[in-house]
Amino acid sequence: MEKREFAFLLFNGKTMLRHKGFKRTEAFRDSLKDLSPSDVYYSCAYYSSPEEEMSAKGWTGADLVFDIDADHIPTPCKKEHDTWRCRNCGTVGRGAKPEECSKCAGQKFDVIRWPCEICLEVAKKETIKLIEVLDTDFGFSPNELKLAFSGHRGYHVHIENEAIRMLSATARKEVVDYMMGIGLEPALQGFDFQRGTGPSLEDFGWKGRLARAAYESLTATQEQREKPSSKKIKSVLQQKERTLGRWKGEGPWVLVGKLSSSNWKRIIHEAIEKQSVKIDTVVTTDVHRLIRLSNTLHGETGLKKVEFDAGEIERFDPLKSAIAFADGAVRVEVAEAPQFRLGDTVYGSFKDQRVELPTAAAMFLLCKGVAKALEEPVVVQ
């Protein structure tokens, strides 16, 4: 503990108290009680003097961390439940926030984001992908990973192994590029468009992944394809049965070697897109990263960042396991909120209503900034 830097975000939303160090947990707990922060972070880095300013901290290594967030994965449902508001001119819109405001070109926004079931499922699937790549490609078995639900719309994976501790920022960037397929050269992974040869479906690492993704891409039906197929691809698909048969026998590339290189490039590009693991590139590269402390609350939801076994991920239900407030009820006035689930109950949707909700649900709306707590005492009957 004494090697980590801690940081506290206060409820005013602006003050971040950094460069905090603690030698004993009691001192840490006391600080938490005194400050009552909305969010608590700790450094993935180890320092000899965490309380000093950056240049004097003495960096002695860092955990390898990955952050998967629905924010970085495109989902169609965002248009339904996310809204943004330009801080400069007040223009509002739905979906993920834009790079710049369409009216005034401002770049600062207030956002309201909802962790809906689809977004959570997508983040979970991506995390499962990450765990698999870390296992088969990097050699980190799932029980070497520290896995946690972020408290909002994603998952964090921490590797605290000594082997990776001294990896430089450059090396970590290479890991990021590996996960995302950045800088991948198909020719170096066994593709020869001239000869029509490529890696086999059973190959390891990116070779196998690309082969399998290309296979899926070529065998997808017309409806499943997002872009219209070229004539050549259509003709290949018409011979689908033959293609699949020969694929298993001789390898697919001879047959589809008839495709033009631009079609090939498109298929490979699609394959990389599908197979890449959509992690937050900045988090993994940053050797001084501050990341949310496990078992603390997320200021935007009132849910916990809760750790769990990688083996449990399929069954893990964040909207149940991350609930922090199990008792009591609170009366709130809700401006507007879509339907949402917590635990086994579905709440809302709400519009300009006063309602009594279980603490966790009320807290959730309060944290989202769409509700106010009412002073009226709770009537217990």
Place this chain on the structure above:
Amino acid sequence: MAKYPFTPEAAERVQELDLRTTELCNPEYGGIIARAEERIREAVEDALVSDQTTGPVGGSRLIKDDVELLSFPVAVMMVIYMNDKLLKRRYALAEAKRAYHLLRQDSEEKITTIAKRFNLSMKQVKTYIKSLETTSSGFYLDFTNYLKGTGIFHERKWKLVNRTMQHGEVQVTKDEIARLVAEEIRAHMEEKLDVKTDLKLPQDVVDRIEKLKQLHLALRKMHEEEMPKETVVDAFPPCVQKLYKTASDKGHLSHIERFTLTSFLLNAGMPVENVVECFRPASDFSEKMTRYQVEHIAGGRGGGQKYVPPKCDTLRTHGICTGGDEICERTWRPLQYYQKKIRLMKSHPSRQ
């Protein structure tokens, strides 16, 4: 040992032979000082030290090996004496390249042994390929060591994403190991050379050193290039061209895009005033803020550090690289592209 004079066994042998600086002028040892001088000259002129270990067998060969071996510490001492940073780097590189050529052709056992000395332990896996009736040898290196050893290489083939990796072990060829080891040797040598000495050397040696120094300075002057006084927009790499156009078209640039454009323009010789002007079309332009940031990047304030644009690899990770053209294939830094393109434009004025 004469092949790889930096190994502990070689060092032991050198001790055994017990050569003293005063004896260097002794005509019996003439071969050693001459070869040491030759090593340095080869480094200065060709950036590659030759291998003189092969020679006639028998008694005279043994002596030749010792000469080759002893010339190394002598050359090292002479380079340290010269006290020129650029020369030290060049010499370290030249000796490393010599080692690379020797390693490539050496046995697999030799390579793995020497690699181990530099903390590059690899596994060798021999697989028998039935259909071809041959045994192929694969080397596997732990990915953390691989990343550490290849951090400095730029070619795409070294990127982890373009390698075969399984359970944390990256497949490398014998040739690539030779390259990795050579790089360790270069770094190791640079460290060894990074000292000062006030050793008193015999006059003959001092004379030779002076000759070499002159040679080095003369060649260096020839290669020094000057950046043109005014920025040549046509020579901007495609990524910077896009940023430059976006800025003048009132488009939005992210933090890292602004940094890239600013640091590039400043390094290409654009004065601070003009760089600030580039950002004026932006809707949220604040002259005070922009000037502050540009001056900071130029190194005018506080820290005094001069910033350079991020490497192409970094730009690719952040989606700023536009894909690149033929010149991009051989460069890994935007400023490097700029210099190359200017050189090209000078030599082929009709070509763009």
